[in-house]
Amino acid sequence: MHRVQLHYTLSRDAGNALIRNPLPELLQAVAEHGSISGAARALGLSYRHVWGALKRWEDQLGGELIVWGKGQSAQLSDFGTKLLWAERQAQARLAPQIAALHADLERAFAVAFDPNAHVLTLYASHDDALVALRKHAAAQADAGALHLDIRFTGSVDAIRALNEGRCTLAGFHTVEDAVADALTARTYKPLLQPGLHKIIGFAQRTQGLIVAPGNPLALHSLADVARTGARFVNRPLGSGTRVLLDDLLAQAGIAADVIPGYAHNEPSHTAIAEAVAAGAADVGMGIELAARARGLGFVPLVHERYHLACLKTSLDQPPTLALRQLLHTPEWLAQLAALPGYEPLHCGEVLAMSAVLPWWQFARKKRSHTPRH
Template sequence: MRIQIRPTLVFGNKNAKDPAVVDLVWLTSLLKDIEQGKTLMSACKKMGLSYRNVWQKLNNVEQALGFKLMDRVRGHGSHLSEYARYLIQFTDDFDQKTIRLGQTSLSHLEEGFAQFRVKAKKQWRLASSSDPIIQKAVIDIGGFELITAGSGEALERLLNYEVDIAGFHVSDPQSSKIISKRLQKEGMQIFPVMKRVQGLMVAKGNPHSITSTKDLLRPKIRFINRQKGSGTRLLLDTLLIKEGMDPRAIKGYENEEFTHSAIAMSILAKKADVGMGVKSVAIENGLDFIQLKDEIFFLAMGEELSANKDLAKLIRKIRALSGQTPGYKSIGLKKQILGWL
């Protein structure tokens, strides 16, 4: 950042809403070029300015001052008036007299800016799987930029140092151990924050009598899926494999949405009959819910951030909200998930 303190002329009375302001350094530099034999046109080119705009600006300054800065002689160019030479001398004297004060002031100003930059709160970047508790906690705490991404994408962004924190969820201990091992190898810290229930969301009253994933194979059932790379999509695919079901036989398997709320909206709009999501979103939107699987939600970050006060506030907020919300349970101790890490 380059900081300068420069003298300016302000034309107009103290109550003027839009007073004219002229940079004296700019003006005297232009006048000096003309004094050294340059034409106004060549002086403008040197400064990279429009001849027409500079001409108009000089006319405005002369009108405001009440005297001419240049004597313009047709065919002989422009010559500085005695008033212009006085203005150049005044500006040079001003610079000499204030250079020491200016340097001291600049030093103080730069020190002040440096202190404010240190004090300024860093905006931590959090890539997280879609979850209403995470979204609310981030809004309530502040200081975090939330990027909604699938669990896999969030982890990759963290490992590529594109974000500071990754939020992800896992539904079985074996997968959790594999992810944990990779993160720890890269020097990452992992915090379990909550347990949540995933399942099938259907219209109020469950008009199609859906009770399990096997009902997704029925020809008339329209399904809405989560995007590839999301933890919810991975959970569904794992359940389908376990049940020996072919995803291609599910009507709408290829239709994707990126959040739990978007799935709920599709069902409410009758664009789909069923979709995967968390219990809290189903309740919030007046949908029925068929529980399928519990899963653990984790936050991962570099070791240097693990003791950060802002992160500690966020974790406390997530745990507090999850303890108050149907379909969630707060997890504060690693002994609550023995065998997962």
């Protein structure tokens, strides 16, 4: 069975053909001019090149393409005729789809050649406000100057990706009053270092228990979840919400193994809400927006800050500057404030690490005074 591969050409002048394949062009030229030499002249190629190309195609496809009758000009074989017919049929049937794909590719690559456009790669803990931000940036009238390439992963993995150079920004979240010996501090402190990283403010959001409509099991705390044996659905290890949950359980003196379903993981807040909506779980930990979007109940537990971390060296580079400017605009701030469970918090501002990550405390250096003699 022969398979078809699609390729595209990227150049200043790639021609007008929507899909170009050299074999149909050779076959068409031979059919029109009745000889290899005539086809070569029409295509601006040498006789040797056209002859060699046809022979290579015959070997590759396993069939004769050109036949010569005694005293007759070169003609397409039955196989060659069917190949040319198939190509014409495909071009005719698929022309609208091919044209749309062609236009999409040109629009995508136009960004690469636009000096005013920027692409910013962001690895982040799952967050619906970032999805809204990506759409907002793409919808801007100024030719979409900022394009956000967002890949959702756990908070820990996001910061590691930043430190390994796989992204420019990392999104993660912490509660405001995290203490120095909490799991949150022990998790993030080795990954973020003063002098190397910078923190950009984004939002405050509410996390809590996503429950069925009306909260039929009357779950108002993690203690209620443990007491009632409600079926819980968790986030994976490495996610910021899993870190937050483990901290809250520790503060409440609740062992993880008394939470039914603690080992059952879902990859996002959306997936948590869908599990509860489908009746596969009674409760899960997630953001308010995910619950409200599916008509579920929500019990707020904590307010947390969502941060964007970057390396100090990229803070003033054009893509990061473009994002910081976008985050300051009244249009985005209004859109963020309208999301359930969200409010702007120092959005786009560069913040002191000691202020937003409370486990970092920097003592002021005292000046030493040497007595003069």
